[in-house]
Amino acid sequence: GGGGLGGTLPYVLGFAGVLLLSEALWRLGLHCLNRVDALGIEHLYVIGMDELFAKDAAFFHDNFAGSLTKRVLSFASRFEEFVDTLTFSVMGSFVPLAFASVVLWFYDPLLVAGLLVMIAVTGVCVLPLIRRRQALVGEREEAIARVSGHVADSLMNMDTVRAFAAEDREAAEHRSRVAESRRLMLRSWDYGNLRIDTLVAPMSVLTNVLGLVVALALGAADHGVEAVIVAFTYYSSATRIMFEFNQIYRRLESSMTEASQFTELLLTEPTVVDPPRPEPLRSRAGDVRFERVTFAHGGGEPLFKDLDLDVPRGTRIGLVGRSGGGKTTLTRLLLRMTDVDGGRILVAGQDISRMAQADLRSMIAYVPQEPAMFHRTLRDNIAFARPGATEAEIRRAAEAAHVTEFADVLPEGFDTMVGERGVKLSGGQRQRVALARAILRDAPILLLDEATSALDSESEILVQDALWRLMEGRTALVVAHRLSTVAGMDRLVVLDRGHIVEQGSHQELLDADGAYARLWQHQSGGFLDDSAAARVEVRGS
Missing domain, CATH: 1.20.1560.10 (ABC transporter type 1, transmembrane domain)
Structure with missing residues (x-):
């Protein structure tokens, strides 16, 4: 019996060694598989978002x-x-x-x-x-x-x-x-x-x-x-x-x-893409020119057909007219959110379709009709325009847009989470944050689409003053339905169904007694309120 056990012992030990080896190989295999899973998931998450961003x-x-x-x-x-x-x-x-x-x-x-x-x-x-x-x-x-x-x-x-x-x-x-x-x-x-x-x-x-x-x-x-x-x-x-x-x-x-x-x-290729070899940004001058621009929404009837509009550097332009006239569409075309069907748009003398989208948009500060807020802190939402901005720069932009008036009374101040899409803020507060973002951007071109529409009258006067200071030396295209907010612009462009029907200063268009004069009369009852009149007089002097 002892001899028999001694004879089988090497086999028993060999069997145990094989089991231990198999267990070690199994653990090694799981170790490698875990890393394949983790790296694959990470890679696919990154690819998925990169593709969506494109x-x-x-x-x-x-x-x-x-x-x-x-x-x-x-x-x-x-x-x-x-x-x-x-x-x-x-x-x-x-x-x-x-x-x-x-x-x-x-x-x-x-x-x-x-x-x-x-x-x-x-x-x-x-x-x-x-x-x-x-x-x-x-x-x-x-x-x-x-x-x-x-x-x-x-x-x-x-x-x-x-x-x-x-x-x-x-x-x-x-x-x-x-x-x-x-x-x-x-x-x-x-x-x-x-x-x-x-x-x-x-x-x-x-x-x-x-x-x-x-x-x-x-x-x-x-x-x-x-x-x-x-x-x-x-x-x-x-x-x-x-x-x-x-x-x-x-x-x-x-x-x-x-x-x-x-x-x-x-598999659906994006329609707005960078050219294979984008032209480098040659200048940060803010002049903008629309040359014979033709555009239609979704293959329908053309909204713009051979539209020409020249905005010299440092000029403040007000885009006015009835809803559906193409005012917001012009700003989206300039941002290259969508491409024109014909003609071209020039910024600082360069065709924007030949530039990298990032270079083009680096020259523009944009405040949309409905400001977008991230579910992040108030500070993060302002700094989104310029992530490397200092605390002092963020604070100055917030003060200029009168954000500090409500931010300083919040329990956590600028560290307050604004909620998904900014639900913890009022419409006027969201617009002030969007304006602070544009001020911090410090870009040569400003696009403001009803940027003060959600503000009360008192806040609007304060923010308008900040905007006028911001627009100094910059090219500005301002969309507005309330004509008093753009009456002091260098030039007003009246759009109707994609056509420029009039353009000129506020007083020139009133004297012309055309489409703008009728809109003005409809909004003010034929009289210019004192605050608007004062602003027009100051900007015209």
């Missing part, structure tokens, strides 16, 4: 922010599931199958041939069904994206939902979308269960029967019962893998479908 404004107008958020996050996060399924399920099934083929080959190559033929036949039969299910899974994922988009849309506009007592209506719309998503989920799952599995199951049985028949034939020859047991065991393992294939592929399919839906969005 898109033009029209892309974001046509897609739900919530849907895009869900898709770009899933694009990266599902990578872990994909890699793990590929490693543990697919490769974990392939290795035993390959080992079984080697073992069966030693008994008889016919066993291997029979197994591979049955697997191939099953694959050929299932392939068309898989393609059909891929389409069903695509519809399911699109429905889930629509649910995400509606959730984000409702949450971002919750004040409006409550103001119109629309909670029940929005909840009903949510239930409807979720029900549609559930219907498409069940349809894709049932297709796998009732169509694919019902085909794979009999093929698995047939494969087992074939293996048993071949094994019995071998056993009846010269391999004995050993061949029957080995062949049937490995055939059973192979058919189990075939049967589990649907579940394995379903996990892969879900990951790949979400990724493919995001990549399909990326």
